[in-house]
Each structure stands twice: as structure tokens, then as C-alpha cells.
Amino acid sequence: MKVVTWNINGIRTFRCGIKKTLDALDADIICVQETKVTRDLLDERTAVVDGYNSYFSFSRGRSGYSGVATYCKDSATPFAAEEGLTGLLTNHAGAVGCYGHHSEFTDEELQLLDNEGRAVITQHRVQCSEKIQSVTVINVYCPRADPEKPERKQFKLQFYKLLQARAEAMLKNGSSVIVLGDVNTSHRPIDHCDPNEIDDFEDNPGRKWLNSFLSDDNVSPSADFPHSGKFVDTFRFFHPTRTGAFTCWSTLTGARRTNYGTRIDYIFADNRLAKEQFVAADIMPEVEGSDHCPVWGSLRCSLLPNSKPPSLATCYLPEFAGKQQKLSRFLVKVDQKSCRSESKGALPGSQEEAERRENINVTGTKRIMRTESVNQTSKKSKTAKTSSKPQGNLLAFFKPKNEKALGSSENSLKSSPIRDERAPHVSSELHNATEDPTTQGEHLSAQTCNARGDKGASFGFWKSVLHGPPPRPACKVHGEPCVLRTVKKDGPNVGRQFFVCARPQGHAANPEARCNFFAWVDRGK
Numbered sequence: 001m002k003v004v005t006w007n008i009n010g011i012r013t014f015r016c017g018i019k020k021t022l023d024a025l026d027a028d029i030i031c032v033q034e035t036k037v038t039r040d041l042l043d044e045r046t047a048v049v050d051g052y053n054s055y056f057s058f059s060r061g062r063s064g065y066s067g068v069a070t071y072c073k074d075s076a077t078p079f080a081a082e083e084g085l086t087g088l089l090t091n092h093a094g095a096v097g098c099y100g101h102h103s104e105f106t107d108e109e110l111q112l113l114d115n116e117g118r119a120v121i122t123q124h125r126v127q128c129s130e131k132i133q134s135v136t137v138i139n140v141y142c143p144r145a146d147p148e149k150p151e152r153k154q155f156k157l158q159f160y161k162l163l164q165a166r167a168e169a170m171l172k173n174g175s176s177v178i179v180l181g182d183v184n185t186s187h188r189p190i191d192h193c194d195p196n197e198i199d200d201f202e203d204n205p206g207r208k209w210l211n212s213f214l215s216d217d218n219v220s221p222s223a224d225f226p227h228s229g230k231f232v233d234t235f236r237f238f239h240p241t242r243t244g245a246f247t248c249w250s251t252l253t254g255a256r257r258t259n260y261g262t263r264i265d266y267i268f269a270d271n272r273l274a275k276e277q278f279v280a281a282d283i284m285p286e287v288e289g290s291d292h293c294p295v296w297g298s299l300r301c302s303l304l305p306n307s308k309p310p311s312l313a314t315c316y317l318p319e320f321a322g323k324q325q326k327l328s329r330f331l332v333k334v335d336q337k338s339c340r341s342e343s344k345g346a347l348p349g350s351q352e353e354a355e356r357r358e359n360i361n362v363t364g365t366k367r368i369m370r371t372e373s374v375n376q377t378s379k380k381s382k383t384a385k386t387s388s389k390p391q392g393n394l395l396a397f398f399k400p401k402n403e404k405a406l407g408s409s410e411n412s413l414k415s416s417p418i419r420d421e422r423a424p425h426v427s428s429e430l431h432n433a434t435e436d437p438t439t440q441g442e443h444l445s446a447q448t449c450n451a452r453g454d455k456g457a458s459f460g461f462w463k464s465v466l467h468g469p470p471p472r473p474a475c476k477v478h479g480e481p482c483v484l485r486t487v488k489k490d491g492p493n494v495g496r497q498f499f500v501c502a503r504p505q506g507h508a509a510n511p512e513a514r515c516n517f518f519a520w521v522d523r524g525k
Helices: 018-025 107-113 150-172 205-213 234-238 271-276 336-343 352-378 381-387 394-398 403-415 438-452 457-466
Strands: 002-007 029-033 052-057 068-073 080-083 119-128 131-141 176-182 231-233 265-270 278-283 295-299 302-304 483-486 497-500 518-520
Touching: 002 131, 002 176, 002 265, 029 119, 029 131, 029 176, 052 080, 052 119, 068 119, 068 131, 107 150, 131 150, 150 176, 150 205, 176 271, 176 295, 231 234, 231 271, 234 265, 234 278, 265 271, 265 278, 265 295, 271 278
Parallel strands: 002 029, 131 176
Antiparallel strands: 002 295, 029 068, 052 068, 080 119, 119 131, 119 302, 176 265, 231 265, 278 295, 483 497, 497 518
């Protein structure tokens, strides 16, 4: 039996061929997190894969955010499956059950904890020697604690407590338990690229929870963390002292090239299962496509498939089962209060800016296009004829007298390469900075002026319109051209531009990593 967990950072990771990707991972049970897809946007190619049965949990109220899915080979079909940790989302036969005590949570807290699509649970039968037993696999995408949103810190800790209560209840009920996924906390200093840069590393609430969740059995003798839990970190069980074993890297800073990351993706197993059945566990940093890499674990026991998938399987959804849907399917009652509260702030996910862009691309562009097409067909023919004309570009508003010159200018623009320069952010204050698009304006103004042969007034005009960027300085350590960035994070410096070293982020002792060069752009330039 082999299990794999992978934060795929968007279902788009599978667009090159989901079956091919699943087959390449070569596992019986594949758990993915951060699918960023809601049910209305889930396509059949992703939901129903030949040779697999799948189970999804979707975020409610937010599109392009969170979400987890579990794919099981047909030879590993579970006998029970359900969405969420609380049981509030379970209204079908074939649920897993056994929820534990929720006395410390309010009903509203429980609903919100399961509202973001962060857990799928499948239960399997396995053959261990001559004994048949059940193994419960809990696939989770734990929340990120946004330092600027105290309520999210509390939300994360509540999710941890709920997860622990459910896992231990399963264990107490007689099932072996595997908890796997993106936990969003690096456990020990060895699991972080630069723990000395973090104040009170050991006092972090997430790490304290991991200490209570994990047992001492998988910690090397040199570790000074007290542990009292019932579960084992299977990777550290087999590799107690391996360094540089990271599973997540910042894509904004290019940190994967210097292996400047953290280990926040885990496969936890109860003590008995880890000791008696696990034979290996490791990470797969060579697998790209996301800001995370897969993690796998192998057990000596063999899976016994159920005769058919449980009710939660996506193959039973009406849109994929070839059944006509009832009108009531589209009239779902929504908790308006929770939706309003969720929409007030920025998305709290691990890829906040990326999720915001994903949200725009998926729900904004596609749905607006559909609305426009309906409106256009309902308009009078005269209006439709007018709206069908192609939209002009910026050059159309500044037509020169010589149309032939403009034509040569546009041809020149089409053949002009526009440089795409990507670079890391420089600090926590500026982590939302992005590359400045005005570099493209500089190319456009130069090409237009050359084509028209007017290097005087025209150049000044275009530069005043497009605001070409200032010349790039060289960083002091490497002597290489810097990259221009713009602060996107709210605060006193929002909108300001600055230059930083173009190399990827890395440890200060790594000569291939970026240096600490930083320079604000003079507002007057």
C-alpha cells in the first residue's frame, strides 16, 4: 500500500493530463490540497478519471480558494468516505462517522471550520498478515496563520484541535489512522531553512500543537521537544537527522533553486501503524508543477477494495452521472452572514495574491464573457453590429498623419520582444511586491519613436504617457543588473518602486543566493 500527499496549488497543475500525473505518482491513494476549484467549475475530466474514484471537498462562498481531493485507485476503493471534520456536511449513506467531542466549539465555529473545503476522509480495509483491519485516511489542508489577521491565528488553532479530536476518536474506535496533507507549520528547526530568523521559534502555537499531536517515538534523542501525542511523523521516523528536506518554497523569490524552504507537508500515522506497517517514507523534490512537492509513504499491508465507491464519489454527481438535475439543485440556501463576513477581507490562504488572480480569471472573466454574450444577442441588430467591431488599441487614439508610418510601427511592435524579468521579494514588509510592468512601456515608446523617425517630441510625449522606468543599477555584491519591483502590500509604502538583487532567495552563506542590495526609486524620477 502506498499513499501520496501533494499541495498542487491549483487544479491547473493537472491540465497536461490528470491521469498521466496520477499514474506517474504511482500510489494507491493520492491526496491533493489547494485545488482552488468549486463544484460548478469542476470538469468531468478532473472529476472522473479512468482507473480511479475521487472525492472532493469544496470551499463554500469563495471560488478559486482552498479545496482538497482524494483519488483512490479502483483497487483501493474505500468502503466509506465523507467531507469535512465536523459531520455537518454529511447527509448521505456511506459516511465514516465517529466525530469525537465538540464541547469546546460553538455551532457557528464548527460550521465555519468546515466551510472552506479543507478535509476529505476515506476509510479502507487492509490485509495485515492474516488480519483484516480498517485504515482511515484524513486528507487535510490546514489554514495559514496570517500575522496581520489575529482571527486567522485562532481559526488555525481551532482547526488543529478539531483535527486532533477527530483523528483520536477514530483511533479510539479501533481504526488505524493516517493524517496527511499540508499542515502549514514546520515542526522543528531542522524542518526550516533559517529558524534563527524567527523569534521564539519553539513557542509558536502551531509547533506546540504538533508536540501534543506527535509522540516521542519518532523524535531523535538529541531533540529537546516534549511530545505526548499518539501519532508519528513518518518521514522523521525513517530520516531523523536529514537536513534540507523541504517540501515548500516561495515561487516569488525563486527559492527552490537554492533549496531555501520549509517542510510543512506530512504523512502522520498512529504509533502502532507506523511501527508495524510502514516500511518507507520520503519526499519528492524533483517533482515540479507547484510551490510544494509530493510526499509519499509505503506500507507492507495490502488494500482490499470495496465493490463500489461510497456515495461521496464524484462519479455519482448528477452532472457526471448523466442524470437530469432538479431545479432545487440550483436553489441552495446560503448562509448570508458567513458570506458577508468572509468577503470583507483579503483571502487568507497560503497563496493570497495568486488566489486573488485565480479568482478573477475563473469567476470574473468567464462569467462576464457569458453575460456579455447574452446581452449582445438580446440587443437590436444595429447595436450588435456596432459592438462586433474589434476594440482599438492604444495606438489608435494617437494616429499620425502618415498611415504608412503607423503600419510599419505596428509591425515593429509585433516583432519586438518584451523582457520578462522575475525576482524575489526582499522582506516581510514588501512580500507583496511585484515586477513593474512599465518596462513594457519603455519598449513600446522606444519602438514607436524609432518607427516614426521622430526622436524628439514624440519620445517625450510617449514617455510622459507610459512613464518608462529608471535605469537599473547593479547590485554591489554580484555587479549584476537589479530588478525593479513595486510594493503591493497596504501601508505607507504601497505603490513605491525599488530595486533588489535579481538572484533567487537563499541562505546568507550561499554565494548563489541574492545579496541584500536594496534601493528605493526616487519619486522624482
